[in-house]
Amino acid sequence: MSTSFSRKRTGVIAGIWVIFIFLNIVGCAKKIPHTLVPAYGEKQVRLIAVLPVTDRTNHPEVGKILRQEIAEALYFKQYPKIPLSIIDEKLAIFYPGVKEPTVQTMPPRDAGAILGVDAVMYIRIEECNSRFVYLYAKSYLNASFELYDVRSGELLWRTRYTATGRDFNIVPEWLKMDAVALYSEVIDEVVKKVMDTLPDGPGL
Structure with missing residues (x-):
């Protein structure tokens, strides 16, 4: 018993x-460390334009995918989708020589007036590299994100994250050739961690 x-x-x-x-x-x-303006919900941010990525590492394919995934993530957080091609076309008219906009080269108010949005997001790839050891490849991505109110020019949200990933292939040369597959894991992780810190939008 x-x-x-x-x-x-x-x-x-x-x-x-x-x-x-x-x-x-x-x-x-x-959540990862981030800065969020008090009473974000009162700012009435609905339309967010994801600007072209500023890449300090010369990995254009990574920047392109990162931007696309951030835009998709915003849509699933109840922010209306704005086609990236339309953003690029409009910006090219007024800023033909600016391929990688920053707050200094393309101020939030100016970008907002051109695009007709509530806020603009700047993305910067700080570090991006890979290391190959026989059948393995280790990838590394460090990116920062800033969201600005186009009416006031105020910084609404800011964060930064670093992700590392590993890939394996029995043909080592394929690892070096397929950059998309090599960085897909770290891009996904960065997007998930970063977007977890941004409040949901008001709805579609």
Whole structure:
């Protein structure tokens, strides 16, 4: 009788520990460091234009994919989708020589007036590289993000994240040739972590 009771008590204690560990893990899954303006919801940000990526590392294919995925992520956060091609076409008319806009070369108010949006997002790839060791490749991506109100020029949101990933292929040359596959893991991680810090939009 006592043995049965002891087993039940042990099972209960084990169950409690499992729940405790689970809650502890969930609690540790915090958002990455970021800056968010107080009362963001009162800013009435609905239309966000994702500007071309500023790339300090000469990886245009990575910047292109990163921008596309950020635009898609905004849509799933209830911000209306603005085709990137339309953004580029409009900006090219007024800023033909600016391929990688910054706050200095293309101020938020000017970009907003051209595009007719509520906010503009600047993306900058700080570091992007890969290392190959026989059948493995290690990729690294560090990118920063800033969102500005086009009416006031105020910084609404800012964050930065670094991700690393590994890939494997029995043909080493393929790893070097397929840059999209090599960086897809780190791009996905960066987008997920970054967008978790931005509040949802007002709806489509």
